Amino acid sequence: MGGTFVVTLREGFEAALILGIVYTYLEKIGAGRHFGYATRGGALGVLASVVLGVVVTALSGPLLDFGPDVIGLGVIFLAVVVLTWHGYWMQQHARAVKGEVQRRIDEAQATHRLWIIGLIAFTGVFREGAETVLFMWGLLTQATSTSGFASALGALLGLVAAAALGWAIFRGGQHISLQRFFALTSGLLLLLAAGMFSTGVGRLEALGLLPQSSTAWDTSFILDDQGHVGSFLNGLIGYRARPSFIEVGAYVLYLAVAGSLMFRGNVSKPRPSTPQGKVPAHAT
Amino acid sequence: MRTRLTLLIAGLLVGLVVVAGPASAADPRPEIALTIEKDQFQPSEIKVKANTPFTLVVTNKNAKAAEFESKDLRVEKVVPAGKTINVLIRALKPGTYAFFDDFNKAATGRIVAE
Numbered sequence: 181m182g183g184t185f186v187v188t189l190r191e192g193f194e195a196a197l198i199l200g201i202v203y204t205y206l207e208k209i210g211a212g213r214h215f216g217y218a219t220r221g222g223a224l225g226v227l228a229s230v231v232l233g234v235v236v237t238a239l240s241g242p243l244l245d246f247g248p249d250v251i252g253l254g255v256i257f258l259a260v261v262v263l264t265w266h267g268y269w270m271q272q273h274a275r276a277v278k279g280e281v282q283r284r285i286d287e288a289q290a291t292h293r294l295w296i297i298g299l300i301a302f303t304g305v306f307r308e309g310a311e312t313v314l315f316m317w318g319l320l321t322q323a324t325s326t327s328g329f330a331s332a333l334g335a336l337l338g339l340v341a342a343a344a345l346g347w348a349i350f351r352g353g354q355h356i357s358l359q360r361f362f363a364l365t366s367g368l369l370l371l372l373a374a375g376m377f378s379t380g381v382g383r384l385e386a387l388g389l390l391p392q393s394s395t396a397w398d399t400s401f402i403l404d405d406q407g408h409v410g411s412f413l414n415g416l417i418g419y420r421a422r423p424s425f426i427e428v429g430a431y432v433l434y435l436a437v438a439g440s441l442m443f444r445g446n447v448s449k450p451r452p453s454t455p456q457g458k459v460p461a462h463a464t
Numbered sequence: 465m466r467t468r469l470t471l472l473i474a475g476l477l478v479g480l481v482v483v484a485g486p487a488s489a490a491d492p493r494p495e496i497a498l499t500i501e502k503d504q505f506q507p508s509e510i511k512v513k514a515n516t517p518f519t520l521v522v523t524n525k526n527a528k529a530a531e532f533e534s535k536d537l538r539v540e541k542v543v544p545a546g547k548t549i550n551v552l553i554r555a556l557k558p559g560t561y562a563f564f565d566d567f568n569k570a571a572t573g574r575i576v577a578e
Contacts (some may be wrong), residue, residue: 187566
């Protein structure tokens with residue numbers, strides 16, 4: 181029971197983290213009535229996961245050999261793109277929103293870009309979703325025996341625990357300031373996306389689409405990436421015990437490019453977001 | 465949105481057949497069988513020639529899905545119950561490469577390239 185609990189908790193954690201962050205984000209920018217974007221994205225992610233799970237079970241041959249890989253890679257890189265885009269946008273906002281005074285955002289601009297939030301929720305759920313569906317399905321078919329039932333129950337509880345974590349993030353997010361929330365989550369999402377990017381590039385390397393590079397280092401004696409802590413950190417910030425040079429390069433490159441894109445504004449002078457500088461005097 | 469996504473997935477799959485079909489047909493790479501049975505890998509150690517690409521043919525004889533995963537090989541593939549999948553592995557440098565079933569961490573094994 182404990183084993184299956186950990187599996188689904190880990191698979192569901194990333195989705196819960198991302199959903200927790202996007203809901204808090206919407207709430208924080210005063211777009212709470214647009215929760216539907218995140219909900220629809222997440223629900224579509226669940227739907228796509230079930231469809232892919234069913235399709236994978238029905239497939240065989242080259243489609244089964246490569247189909248999930250291609251979809252998996254597509255989702256990884258799509259997630260990196262939307263997370264980066266969102267991080268950039270969030271930084272623009274953090275600058276525009278000076279204190280809690282001006283927390284109302286430009287409505288038109290926001291609605292125009294809220295579908296990105298939906299896409300983030302979608303990729304967050306879909307990335308590990310099909311796997312989780314197949315795992316759960318296998319357990320449920322064996323739930324007739326006592327041990328099978330315990331395993332299935334453990335897995336369900338793991339999903340519940342992941343959901344509770346997402347909820348806790350949302351609740352906790354209410355109590356911290358907007359600035360701190362932006363700072364915390366943009367840092368976290370940056371590392372998450374860097375890990376994803378590095379993972380995607382590593383897959384391309386393994387598939388032979390990128391030249392093979394040797395192992396950069398081996399820290400498996402300190403922290404193995406197959407254990408509970410290691411694989412958790414692997415999912416969260418892309419920790420690898422034996423990364424290749426290309427993977428390390430991809431990670432660093434992503435951090436440098438996306439980081440400078442996001443935090444550039446902290447160095448240069450912030451651009452006024454209100455047209456013609458119509459900032460009320462008391463807000464400065 | 466849903467239809468666009470379906471189209472996207474369908475397009476990817478079609479593209480895949482076009483790309484993967486001829487590539488796998490022309491490949492004379494050796495095939496190595498690996499079976500998941502009674503929650504264990506059979507065999508749990510596979511010896512391969514270093515610097516030679518090969519195909520790992522993974523069959524899941526369990527009644528539940530397994531996920532063949534290897535951090536060292538950058539592979540993460542679900543093997544539904546009763547199914548067989550092919551995993552193309554690149555030429556490996558001499559060394560040991562661990563793999564495991566991500567759905568059942570008790571099942572582990574390794575590939576030794578020499």
